[in-house]
Amino acid sequence: DSREAVFDYFxxxxxxxxxxxxxxxxxxxxxxxxMTVELAQRVSGVESAxxxxxxxxxxxxxxxxxxxxxxxxxxxxxxxxxxxxxxxDKLPAPRLAQLIGDSARGLxxxxxxxxxxxxxxxxxxxxxxxxxxxxxAPGWLRQGRGQTLRGHIDRLPGQxxxxxxxxxxxxxxxxxxxxxxxxxxxxxAARARFEDSG
Numbered sequence: 001d002s003r004e005a006v007f008d009y010f011x012x013x014x015x016x017x018x019x020x021x022x023x024x025x026x027x028x029x030x031x032x033x034x035m036t037v038e039l040a041q042r043v044s045g046v047e048s049a050x051x052x053x054x055x056x057x058x059x060x061x062x063x064x065x066x067x068x069x070x071x072x073x074x075x076x077x078x079x080x081x082x083x084x085x086x087x088x089d090k091l092p093a094p095r096l097a098q099l100i101g102d103s104a105r106g107l108x109x110x111x112x113x114x115x116x117x118x119x120x121x122x123x124x125x126x127x128x129x130x131x132x133x134x135x136x137a138p139g140w141l142r143q144g145r146g147q148t149l150r151g152h153i154d155r156l157p158g159q160x161x162x163x164x165x166x167x168x169x170x171x172x173x174x175x176x177x178x179x180x181x182x183x184x185x186x187x188x189a190a191r192a193r194f195e196d197s198g
Contacts (some may be wrong), residue, residue: 006078006082007082007085010062010078010079010082011082011086013061014026014056014061014062014079015082015083015086018052021046021048022046022048022052024044024045024046025040025044025046025048025049025052026052026083026086027083027086027087027090027091027099028040028043028044028045028046028087028099028102028103029043029044029049029075029083029103030075030080030083030084030086030087031084031087031099031100031103031119032103032106032107033074033107033112033115034072034073034074035053035072035073035074036070036071036072036073036110037049037050037053037070037071037073038070039106039107039110040053040073042102042106043099043102043103043106053065053071053073054071057073062075062076062078062079063075063076063079064076087099097123097125100119100122100123100125101119101120101123101125101128103119104116104117104119104120104123104125104128105128107119108132113132113136116132117129117132117133117136117152120132121152121155121156126156126157129152129156130156130164130167133149133152133153133167133170134164134166134167134170136149137149137166137167137170138170141170141173141174146173146174146175146177146178147174149170149171149174150171150174150175153167153170153171165190165193165194165197168186168189168190168193169187169190169194171186172184172185172186172187172189172190173187
């Protein structure tokens with residue numbers, strides 16, 4: 001009941017009072033953990049996104065801001081959850097998937113790899129998730145993040161490595177230090193997939 005009351009409050013104080021363009025911007029940026037004005041504009045297509053974020057921050061309406069080279073905005077966690085639910089309720093599935101994909105690509109381009117990957121996996125955009133995992137796997141293994149890599153690969157449909165022979169290889173490589181016999185079994189399977197694909 002208290003959560004529903006909080007959501008009703010968000011709706012009445014912020015969302016329903018916003019014009020259509022600003023509602024579009026709020027929904028479009030709901031899946032970003034944080035955002036610059038440029039990223040908010042890119043994801044939402046709303047040129048006045050920066051003005052709205054600045055106004056919400058100035059009025060202390062569920063927006064935090066930190067300043068480094070540029071302002072970075074972040075919605076309060078409950079407000080972000082409210083906006084995500086609104087987006088799921090109001091937007092057709094193809095538009096919602098596109099919005100989440102645009103958010104993930106914006107995060108990836110900005111170097112927020114973990115956040116981008118999480119959105120690809122949530123949206124079940126398997127090709128984008130596989131491509132990003134393939135790109136990150138060597139570096140993550142050098143950093144000792146093999147368990148993180150395996151955790152992400154395990155979230156893909158099918159068995160680890162089914163989606164991509166390279167992911168099967170990297171999954172196996174991440175096990176070499178902790179489970180050599182399992183690593184060998186998986187490396188043999190990955191080699192067979194490589195040979196099958198020429």
